[in-house]
Amino acid sequence: MSDAISTRLNALVASMESHNLDAILLNPGSSLPYLSGLHFHISERPVVFALSKAGKVSIVLPELEKQKVTHCPYPISSFTYSEDVASWQKAFSAGLSFLASSGAKNVGIEPRSLRVLELRLIEDALPGVKLASCEALVASLRMRKDSDEIAQMKVAVDIAQKALLETLPHVKVGVSEREMAGLLIQNMLKFGSGGELPFQPIVAFGANSANPHAVPTDYKAKQGDMILFDWGANTNGYFSDLTRTFALGDPGETLKNAYAAVQAANAAGRNASKPGVTAGKVDDATRNEIVKAGFGPKFTHRTGHGLGLEVHEEPYIRAGNDAVLDVGMTFTVEPGVYLDGLGGIRIEDDMLITANGSESLSTLDRDLQILPL
Amino acid sequence: MSDAISTRLNALVASMESHNLDAILLNPGSSLPYLSGLHFHISERPVVFALSKAGKVSIVLPELEKQKVTHCPYPISSFTYSEDVASWQKAFSAGLSFLASSGAKNVGIEPRSLRVLELRLIEDALPGVKLASCEALVASLRMRKDSDEIAQMKVAVDIAQKALLETLPHVKVGVSEREMAGLLIQNMLKFGSGGELPFQPIVAFGANSANPHAVPTDYKAKQGDMILFDWGANTNGYFSDLTRTFALGDPGETLKNAYAAVQAANAAGRNASKPGVTAGKVDDATRNEIVKAGFGPKFTHRTGHGLGLEVHEEPYIRAGNDAVLDVGMTFTVEPGVYLDGLGGIRIEDDMLITANGSESLSTLDRDLQILPL
Numbered sequence: 001m002s003d004a005i006s007t008r009l010n011a012l013v014a015s016m017e018s019h020n021l022d023a024i025l026l027n028p029g030s031s032l033p034y035l036s037g038l039h040f041h042i043s044e045r046p047v048v049f050a051l052s053k054a055g056k057v058s059i060v061l062p063e064l065e066k067q068k069v070t071h072c073p074y075p076i077s078s079f080t081y082s083e084d085v086a087s088w089q090k091a092f093s094a095g096l097s098f099l100a101s102s103g104a105k106n107v108g109i110e111p112r113s114l115r116v117l118e119l120r121l122i123e124d125a126l127p128g129v130k131l132a133s134c135e136a137l138v139a140s141l142r143m144r145k146d147s148d149e150i151a152q153m154k155v156a157v158d159i160a161q162k163a164l165l166e167t168l169p170h171v172k173v174g175v176s177e178r179e180m181a182g183l184l185i186q187n188m189l190k191f192g193s194g195g196e197l198p199f200q201p202i203v204a205f206g207a208n209s210a211n212p213h214a215v216p217t218d219y220k221a222k223q224g225d226m227i228l229f230d231w232g233a234n235t236n237g238y239f240s241d242l243t244r245t246f247a248l249g250d251p252g253e254t255l256k257n258a259y260a261a262v263q264a265a266n267a268a269g270r271n272a273s274k275p276g277v278t279a280g281k282v283d284d285a286t287r288n289e290i291v292k293a294g295f296g297p298k299f300t301h302r303t304g305h306g307l308g309l310e311v312h313e314e315p316y317i318r319a320g321n322d323a324v325l326d327v328g329m330t331f332t333v334e335p336g337v338y339l340d341g342l343g344g345i346r347i348e349d350d351m352l353i354t355a356n357g358s359e360s361l362s363t364l365d366r367d368l369q370i371l372p373l
Numbered sequence: 374m375s376d377a378i379s380t381r382l383n384a385l386v387a388s389m390e391s392h393n394l395d396a397i398l399l400n401p402g403s404s405l406p407y408l409s410g411l412h413f414h415i416s417e418r419p420v421v422f423a424l425s426k427a428g429k430v431s432i433v434l435p436e437l438e439k440q441k442v443t444h445c446p447y448p449i450s451s452f453t454y455s456e457d458v459a460s461w462q463k464a465f466s467a468g469l470s471f472l473a474s475s476g477a478k479n480v481g482i483e484p485r486s487l488r489v490l491e492l493r494l495i496e497d498a499l500p501g502v503k504l505a506s507c508e509a510l511v512a513s514l515r516m517r518k519d520s521d522e523i524a525q526m527k528v529a530v531d532i533a534q535k536a537l538l539e540t541l542p543h544v545k546v547g548v549s550e551r552e553m554a555g556l557l558i559q560n561m562l563k564f565g566s567g568g569e570l571p572f573q574p575i576v577a578f579g580a581n582s583a584n585p586h587a588v589p590t591d592y593k594a595k596q597g598d599m600i601l602f603d604w605g606a607n608t609n610g611y612f613s614d615l616t617r618t619f620a621l622g623d624p625g626e627t628l629k630n631a632y633a634a635v636q637a638a639n640a641a642g643r644n645a646s647k648p649g650v651t652a653g654k655v656d657d658a659t660r661n662e663i664v665k666a667g668f669g670p671k672f673t674h675r676t677g678h679g680l681g682l683e684v685h686e687e688p689y690i691r692a693g694n695d696a697v698l699d700v701g702m703t704f705t706v707e708p709g710v711y712l713d714g715l716g717g718i719r720i721e722d723d724m725l726i727t728a729n730g731s732e733s734l735s736t737l738d739r740d741l742q743i744l745p746l
Contacts, residue, residue, distance in 0.1 A: 039588070041572070043685060044485055044685050044686075063673075064585060064586065064673065064674050065586060067584055067586075068586075083674065083675045083691050083692075084691075084693070109489060111488060111489035111490040111492075111493065112417055112488060112489075112490050113488065114488060114489045115484060115485060115486065115487060115488055115489070116482060116484035116485075116487045116488070116489070116492055116504075117484040117485050119484075119489055119492070120484065131489075181568065182562045182563070182568070185562055185568050186559045186562055186563070189555045189558055189559055190555070190559070194573075195554065195555070195558050195570065195573045195574070196573055197568070199414070200567075200568045200569055201568070211440055212437060213437065213438060213440075213441075215412070300436075300437065301437055301456065302456050312416060312417050313417075318456050318457075319456075320457070
C-alpha cells in the first residue's frame with residue numbers, strides 16, 4: 001500500500017513538467033489521501049499539502065493533528081500552527097517558502113476542493129504565483145485504479161450487496177422509507193462498511209421514486225409502489241454505489257414497460273463499456289434504448305459517473321464526453337425513467353474497464369422482482 | 374419551522390446595511406439550510422444562493438435538483454444549468470444579474486465554505502465586485518439558537534446518550550475499537566439519529582486514547598485500558614457531540630489522577646459558563662484545574678467549540694477568545710489529558726447558555742466507571 005502511494009506521487013511529479021506546473025497544492029479531499037496516505041477532514045482549520053516538481057513535499061496543519069503525518073510513506077516536512085488563528089499565516093508562509101525560493105510560478109490547485117479560506121493564505125504566502133486547476137492531471141492518474149484500489153472497491157460492492165439482501169425481506173406494506181434506510185445502513189456497518197458512507201441511501205417508494213435525488217421520508221409503502229434503493233458502502237475510503245428498483249405487488253403496465261426499458265438500457269450501457277470507447281458513446285448506447293421505448297424525455301440525467309475515493313469523479317458518462325475509457329477505470333451505469341406522480345426506476349451497476357472489455361463489479365439480479373405484500 | 378427560517382433571513386437582511394454589505398452569497402454548507410430550509414450537498418456541481426440587501430433571493434443550481442427549491446418558505450428565483458459544464462457560467466451570470474443591476478459593490482461570502490469553483494463563477498458573473506467574509510455576521514445569528522433549534526439539539530443528545538448506554542455492556546477484554554464504533558453507530562440509528570453523523574465516532578482504547586483525534590482500529594481492549602468514546606448524533610441536521618472515558622479494570626494511579634483532574638476541569642468549565650462571561654474565561658476555568666493537578670502541558674487543545682448545524686462552529690472556547698457568551702449559545706466543554714504511551718481521558722458535555730447561567734444538555738455520569746473485564 002505505501003509502495004502504491006509513492007508510485008502515484010512519482011507519477012504525478014513526472015507529469016508536472018509537461019503540464020507546465022512548478023508545484024501542486026492540495027487541501028483535504030480525496031486526492032490528498034490518494035497521494036499521501038494522509039486522512040484529514042475538511043474543517044475550520046486549514047490543511048494544505050505542497051508538492052514541488054522536484055518531488056519535495058511539505059504540509060501545513062494544526063499542531064493538534066501533527067501525529068497523523070507519521071502515516072505518510074515518504075519524507076514530508078510539517079509546519080504546524082496553534083489554536084490561535086493569528087498563527088495560521090506564519091505557518092503557511094513557512095510551509096510554502098520552499099516553493100517561493102525555488103522560483104515556482106505556476107502552481108496547480110483543485111478548484112472543487114480548495115476553499116477561499118486556504119486560497120487567501122496561499123496567495124499571501126506565494127504572492128505573484130499563478131494558480132491554475134490541476135484537476136484534469138490528477139484525475140488522469142486517479143481514474144486508472146491500481147490493483148489495490150480495485151480490490152477495495154470489490155469489497156465495497158460486496159458489502160453493499162449483502163446489506164441489501166439482508167434488508168429486502170423487511171420491505172412490506174406499511175414500512176417507511178426512513179425505517180428501511182436506517183436498516184440498510186445498519187446492515188452495511190454489520191457487513192464491514194466504514195461509517196462514512198459515500199452518501200445517505202436513497203430509499204424512495206411510490207411517487208417519491210420519481211425524484212432521482214429523493215431523501216427518505218416517513219412515507220409508508222403501499223401496494224403497487226415501486227421500491228427504489230440507491231446505496232453504497234465504504235471500504236478504506238473506496239466507495240460502491242448501486243441502485244435496484246423493486247415493485248411491491250403489481251405496479252401496472254406503464255411502470256413495467258418503463259422497467260423493461262431501463263433494464264435494456266442498463267445492459268446496453270454495460271455492453272458498450274470497453275477500452276477505446278468514449279464515455280459519450282456509453283451514454284448514447286444507454287439512452288438509445290430508453291428513447292426506443294418511448295421514455296426518452298423521462299431519462300433526465302447522465303448515464304453515470306466515475307467512482308472510487310469519490311462517489312462522483314472522472315470519467316463522467318454523459319452525452320458528448322470525448323474522454324476515452326481505459327483499463328482500470330471504474331464508473332457507474334445507471335439509467336433511469338421517472339414518471340411524475342407514478343414512480344421511477346433506476347438500475348445502477350459499478351463497472352470496471354478491463355483489457356478485454358469490462359466487468360460489472362455488482363452482480364445483484366436486474367430482473368423486475370415483485371416483492372410479496 | 375418555516376416561520377423561523379423567514380425570521381432568520383429577515384434578521385440577516387436587517388443587519389446587512391450596518392455591515393456595509395450589498396449582498397450575501399452562500400454555497401452548500403450549514404448556513405444555507407439555516408437561512409433557506411434548502412439542503413444541498415457540496416458536489417462537483419456548484420450551487421450558489423444570493424441574497425440582496427433589499428431581501429431579494431435567487432439560487433443557481435443544477436436542473437436535476439430544481440424540485441428542491443419548493444422547500445424554501447419564501448419566494449426565490451431559480452436559475453438552472455444542464456449537465457454540460459459549459460452551461461454553468463451562463464446560469465451564474467443570469468442568477469446573479471439582479472445584484473449587478475442593483476449596483477451591488479460589497480458582497481459577503483463564507484471563505485470556510487466557498488470553493489474556488491464557485492468563486493471563479495461569481496467573479497466572472499460580478500466583475501469588479503468586492504468579496505469579503507460575512508462569516509462573523511452570519512455566525513452572530515447562528516450562535517444564538519432559537520427554541521426550535523434547541524429542541525432538535527436536545528433530541529440529538531438524548532439519542533447519543535441512549536446509544537452509548539446500549540453499547541457499553543458489550544465492551545470487554547478482546548473487543549476491537551472498530552467493532553465498538555460500528556455498534557455505537559448502529560445504536561444511534563436505532564434510536565433515531567439521521568444517517569449523516571456529525572463525525573465518525575472516536576473509539577480509542579489504551580495508548581490509542583492518548584491521540585485526541587484517534588480513528589478506530591482493530592486494536593483489542595486489554596485489562597487496564599482506558600476506553601474513550603467521542604461520538605454524536607444528528608437530528609434534522611442538528612448535532613450532539615459527547616465524550617466519556619471509562620477504564621477496563623483498574624487503570625493505575627497515574628490515569629486515575631489524570632481522570633480526577635479532567636473531571637474537575639469539566640465541572641469548572643460548566644460552572645463558568647454563563648451569560649456575560651467570555652469564551653476565554655471558560656477556557657481559563659477549565660485549564661486551571663488541569664494545571665493545578667500538574668497535567669497542564671498534557672491538555673493540548675482548546676476547551677471546546679460551538680455546536681449546532683456544524684460540529685465545530687462559533688463560539689470557540691479557547692484561551693484569549695473575547696467573544697461574550699449569550700443566551701441561546703450552545704458549545705462543548707471537553708477538557709482532556711493525554712499521556713503518551715499510557716492513555717488519554719476526555720469528558721465532554723454540550724452546554725446551553727440560559728438566562729440564569731447554563732444547562733448541560735448531556736447528563737451521562739461523569740464519575741470514573743471501572744468496567745468489568
